[in-house]
Amino acid sequence: MLRNFSLLLCLIGISGFSLSLIAKSNLSIDDINYQNSESHIATNLKVKKSFRYSTHSKDEFKVFYNTVHELEASSYKEAYLLALAIVAAKFEFNPINKIRHFQKEKNNLEILIAENPNNLELRYIRLAIQLNTPKVMSYKDNIEEDSEYIINELRSNPQIPQIIKDYFVHFLTRHDINFT
Numbered sequence: 001m002l003r004n005f006s007l008l009l010c011l012i013g014i015s016g017f018s019l020s021l022i023a024k025s026n027l028s029i030d031d032i033n034y035q036n037s038e039s040h041i042a043t044n045l046k047v048k049k050s051f052r053y054s055t056h057s058k059d060e061f062k063v064f065y066n067t068v069h070e071l072e073a074s075s076y077k078e079a080y081l082l083a084l085a086i087v088a089a090k091f092e093f094n095p096i097n098k099i100r101h102f103q104k105e106k107n108n109l110e111i112l113i114a115e116n117p118n119n120l121e122l123r124y125i126r127l128a129i130q131l132n133t134p135k136v137m138s139y140k141d142n143i144e145e146d147s148e149y150i151i152n153e154l155r156s157n158p159q160i161p162q163i164i165k166d167y168f169v170h171f172l173t174r175h176d177i178n179f180t
Helices: 002-012 017-024 038-053 058-070 075-091 095-115 120-132 143-156 162-174
Strands: none
Touching: 038 058, 038 075, 038 120, 038 162, 058 075, 075 095, 075 120, 095 120, 120 143, 120 162, 143 162
8 A cells, every 4th residue: 555655656746747737738727716506615625625634644645636636627626736746745755855846846836826826726725835834945935925815815706605715714814814
């Protein structure tokens, strides 16, 4: 089982994994649609919950991996495939490889956000990663910017279902980010 998990991490760590997936798709990462159907809302919450716990253990990471891969092809899935690639760095055995993997995937995330600065999911992913990354990694520069963006988006975007807004508010307050 550990061998299969190592193979999984190797597959995720393939050079340019996340960026090449997005580059090959014809989807616009800016077009994430918050559909109000119960199944879409439940799926959205399931993905966010599995992302939240994905760094706690290899088993939780596998849950996140499976949850993301169950999604239909969409820009939403593409955003979380990138998150998956970043979280995979935590489970690298070699510290040098761990840092290299994290830096590469972090740079891919920064490129995507630069190309899609108004994407709530990408901003949430970056914020969650920066809030949980050790200070030694020097990846804390956008916490205030992303927090403000998310708060403003939650206040101004009527397309976001209330339960998703509640999730984001809970996320922000759990990290001592004032939502007033």
